[in-house]
Amino acid sequence: MRCPFCGHIEDKVVDSRESREGDAIRRRRECLKCGRRFTSYERLEELPILIVKKDGRREAFDPHKLMRGMTAACQKRPVPLGRLEEVAGDIQARLMEMSDRELPSRQLGEMVMDALKGLDSVAYVRFASVYRDFKDLPDFVKALEGLMVPPPSPVPAARPTVPVRPAPPRPKAQPQPPPADGLPFASTPLFPGVEPEPPGHPKRRKTR
Structure with missing residues (x-):
């Protein structure tokens, strides 16, 4: 790079630093003829948008x-x-x-x-x-x-479940006391209003 003081084209880079924005590199140069220092900037060539x-x-x-x-x-x-x-x-x-x-x-x-x-x-x-x-x-x-958020679709309500109650236990059959006549079953008269004869020896029928 040409020296701005004496016009000599040969120099050496003493220091290189990146700019604060990061879009250029700052180089400190020293002329090899006169010994004076100057600064140059290196930037990337950009095409305009x-x-x-x-x-x-x-x-x-x-x-x-x-x-x-x-x-x-x-x-x-x-x-x-x-x-x-x-x-x-x-x-x-x-x-x-x-x-x-x-x-x-x-x-x-x-x-x-x-x-x-x-x-x-x-x-x-x-x-x-x-x-x-x-x-x-x-x-x-x-x-x-474009900013409105669609409302969420309604969720159908769950039907309430009716608890099933267990059936009550059936009552146990109570043993019945034996009838008074000593028979294993209750005797009923064939003719209502007529008292049955007490058990005993059978009566003999009279013969003619």
């Missing part, structure tokens, strides 16, 4: 503009600034990984809305109202439908 507008115009992607839009949508909302910086950095990293260096503004807006939907629902509706240019109430209703 172009955002294609609705009318066909193209403009370079501005991360500061992205951050301003997200900050305005999250105004007076419980969203930390550090979290917004992380989301903006993630979106920029995704843009840098794309093979196509031109991106429609509609696609960039969808990426921002998806990120805000996970951060804060109010910020999501605010950004969507500006980005999609809501005109009337149905437009807001459509945006809110």
Whole structure:
């Protein structure tokens, strides 16, 4: 590298350090002719990302503009600034990984809305109202439908089970006392109202 003091093209690197942002390397050089030291920076060559507008115009992607839009949508909302910086950095990293260096503004807006939907629902509706240019109430209703969680399907109530009661034990048959006439069974008269004869010797029939 040419010395800025004497114009000599030969030098040596005394010190190399990475920049605080991590996008450049700072090198401290010393001229081999005059001995004076100077600093050079080595950066990666990056192709700009172009955002294609609705009318066909193209403009370079501005991360500061992205951050301003997200900050305005999250105004007076419980969203930390550090979290917004992380989301903006993630979106920029995704843009840098794309093979196509031109991106429609509609696609960039969808990426921002998806990120805000996970951060804060109010910020999501605010950004969507500006980005999609809501005109009337149905437009807001459509945006809110994406945030509504469908209610869980009702679970049918279980039928109460009736406890089955065991059958009561049958009473044991009580032994009956023997009848008074000494017979194993109770005798009944053949002719009601006529007393049976007591047991004894049979009477002899009179012969004629």
